[in-house]
Each structure stands twice: as C-alpha cells, then as structure tokens.
Amino acid sequence: MHTDLPDPAILALIQEHTGLVTELRCTAGGFSSDLTALVGCEKGAFFVKAVRNRPGGRRDSLIRERLVNASVRSLSPPLLWDVEDGGWVVLGFGAVEGRDADFAPGSLDLPLVVDAVARVGRLPLPEVARDWRETRWDRFARDRSEAELFQGDSLLHTDVNPSNFLVGERELWVVDWSWPTRGAGFLDPALLAVQLIASGHTPASAEGWVARCPAWQRADPAAIDAFAGANSLMGEAFLARKPDAGWLRAMAEAGRAWAGHRGGGVEQGG
Template sequence: MLGAPVAHAVTQVGGFSPGVAARVVTDAGRRGFVKAVSADVNPVSPGMHREEARNAASLPVDVPAPRLLGSYDDGTWVALVFEDVEGRQPRIPWREDELTRVLDAVGELSRTLTPAPVEVPPLVESLAEDFAGWQRMIDEGDDGEGLDPWTVSHMARLAEVAAPWAGFAAGDTLAHCDLRADNVLLTDDGQVVFVDWPHARQEAAPWFDLLLMLPCVRAQGGPDPEELFTRHPLGRDADPDGVTATLAAFAGFMIRCSRQLPPPGIPTLRPFQRAQGEAALEWLRKRLAE
C-alpha cells in the first residue's frame, strides 16, 4: 500500500486496541501509520477495524482526521494504513493551553459534522442497550458491591434520571463517540487531528461528543467538567435536563462496563472505564445537587 517495503517501524503507545499500532517508514522514504489486529487476540477488534475503514474512507476532506490509504482483510487479520500525521497526543495530566486548544477544535468539529456527512448507524439506536446501564444492573441483581454508598443507595434514582436521555441526545450531527486524549493529535502548526473513528454515529446532538469527553478529561487530571461544559459554546446551547439525563446514562454505561470481566487482550480497559464512570458520577451529583 505504501509502494515499498517497510524499513523502520515505531510502536505507538496509548489506546486499548490489542493489535499493532505503528508509525512506519518505507525504504523509499514514504511514511504511514499502520494498525492491525487478529481475531485470535480479540474476536471483536477486527470488526471495529472494518468499521473504522468504512468510516474513515467516507469522511470528507475538511474533517481533521488522517486519510485512509488502504486496508487489508483476510478474515482473521485486518490492517489499516493511514497517512502519518506528524503530531503528538496531549500531555497527561492535561495542560490548560492544550485543553483549550482541543475543546475549541471539538466545537469546530461539531460544526463541520452538522449535518452528518457520513452514513453510519444512528446514535440512539446504537447506544440504547449500553446507555440503560443502571436499569440493567438493577435487573441483573447487581448490588453495587465496591461502589460508593451514594451510588448504591441511588441506583434506582439514577436509572430514572437516565431513562429519557435518547429524546435529548438525538440530533443531526455526526458524533465521534470516543473523544479522549489518546484519540487526539496536536501538530506543530496548531492543528488538532482526531483519530480512531470506528464508533462514529449519526443523528446525535451537537454537544454529545463534548459531554462524553469531559469525564475522561477529569479522570486524567483535568478541571471541573461542569465549568468546561457550561462555558463551551456547545454546552451553553444544550438543554440542561437533557445534559443531566445523558450524563446519567453515560455514567451507568461506564460503571456497568467496568464491572464486567476484561475483554481478551485488553486488561487495562475496565479500570479506565471505572475512572470515567466515577468522574461522570461526580459531575452528575453536582448537577443533581445531591
């Protein structure tokens, strides 16, 4: 796909894929970014790579995302080759200047992706089961062992608050649905590039990506998500009740996921989900004043 054999490769850190993620240079000097995974390591990951290939190939050129150069699929191994973006991930813990830069770019991304320029599954339909996390925990008889006492005693209340989220989170924007530090690249010329698009969904509210991103920012040393959200242009225009409902649904999704067995080949995912869920709950309690 790059026209010559690979002469040099450097593995990239971050993220949760159990496969290859490497910047490569061919012996002709051409650069690329390669990600590949085998179903033998994780049976779900190849499907995510296939979805990412479809989504990345469909993104308009004005979307700040790496261009897909080609893909390979033999039924077991799936590999994607992207243009290599000369950038780095934001520093963790978050720095104020870099966070401001990324949040400004998230606002611009939402405007670029409204109306949704790509045909992908609708947001609400895709997340209906996942975002019923609190009710599913109740139905499954999960007593909340290991969670903080407030969450355990308020689980029915949290399920009630989250229940109407779908009516608020629907819209005409394409959402990335997985914005976090390791899916962002900062370039030396001031650009912000968003990578990893397998979870993209259409028919989302314009503020949906911002809301899902901020608990992760908080979990990685960032400031109060309520302050960030309410002063951001996307957050200022959002229905407060809809934000609270969607935040409750997202918290339930993260907390329930964090209590499942680790997926094959990805042992660090559950603790990361727990950290996001707890940050979302902290933010939610402020909004509920409870």
C-alpha cells in the first residue's frame, strides 16, 4: 500500500467504511482541512477530508460541510459516511474525476462555471442553514445599512475559486462546501467576478459573465456597489496581515480593480 498519511490513526478510524485500504494519496488541501486524500480500498474509491477534533473554525467548517451535503448533491459529490473520535473528524465522499476549472479569458469552462454558480443560486435554503447568517463582510461596509444589503435567504457557497469547480468529461462539480452561509444571492456571482478579474478578465468582462446569473440580474446595483467596496477593503486587510502571500496580493488587486470599476470608495466605515 502506498500512503503519505500523516497520522496512521485515521486508517483505523475509517476502516469500517473502507475495508482494506490499498492506496491513500494526499491532495493539495485548502485552509479548512488538516487532510484531504483520495483513498483506494476494497469498498471502492473515496475522497476523504479530515480535521483534528478540536473546537474551532476547522472543525466547525467540516461539520457545516457534513450538514449541508444532502442539500447540494445535485452539484456536489455525495457524502457517503462520516466518523469521528477524540482525535479526528473524517468525511468520506464519493470520488469523482475532474480537473480544476480554467477561469482565464477564452476558456471553454466559463459557461459551465457560470451555469454552476447560477444553479447554486437556485438551490432552496435548507433549514439547517437558517442560522448561518453571512457576516464576514459586515465590518468592511461603510455603515450598518450598507451591511444589511448583503443579507438574504439564499444558500451561498462563498469559496468560489477554480479549484472548487471540478470539470469532468460530462459534468462539473462544485466542491468544498466548507463554509456555506445564508445571505444575498448575488454574493456568489460577485465573488466569481473577482476571481475572473484575478484570472485576467477586465472588470467589465467579468461582470458580463456573471450577469448571466439570475441572482445578479435581480440584485440592486447599489448592493453590488457596496459589496465591491467592502470586498476590496477585506482584501486589503488580509494582504496587510500576510504581505508576502502572492494569492492574497492577486485577490486584493482584483478586488481593488472591481471596486474602482463600480465607483467604490476606499475608506472603511464602522
């Protein structure tokens, strides 16, 4: 068996669901997991996500992903099993084959990605998500009334980036539902717009793509303006904490370009 597993205790924990593990290959994980891996075993193939069982954001995000999966299976691989003990919390998803989406100008993936974001926007808000109010951009809004524009009853993915859209031969999956929230439906299309700008689109081109999403079409332009400004300030704040992080710089520059396109200000409110 080939394995680069950092903690052998995980194998014992998941064995009831996997049987004999023949291969375990760690993948490039995100910030929300301590481990992501493709597992080959006698019971099939699984994609596994695990976090150490400690109170805090990583555990909370994995629990949210577990709870929301039943409501997003039309777009995301199904959660087939989950286990935890004192050391780890582990989710086992059906494994799918795909590559990261290409967000660059001219990419043939763009219509698929935009359609997927639109489909997310059409998902009913599950009861489990009613208390997951989106608040992360509130402190960057100019005032409370502006922050209220980010509120709504749509289920949001909020982690829109190329690695979370897997393109297969016949299907595209939206993966890594690590921090779903309830908010205004235009937020996911707006976050896609920023990612498109970071991938080389002009702000006008990026908005041209996301304008295909019904949630964007229904949004108050003033709400989009407010979010563009708040998102830009968030990007600048994150970059200030880690000025050497290239991806944060790219996102800050994209957010700044989009806010300028929308006519947004540069001063943070209370």
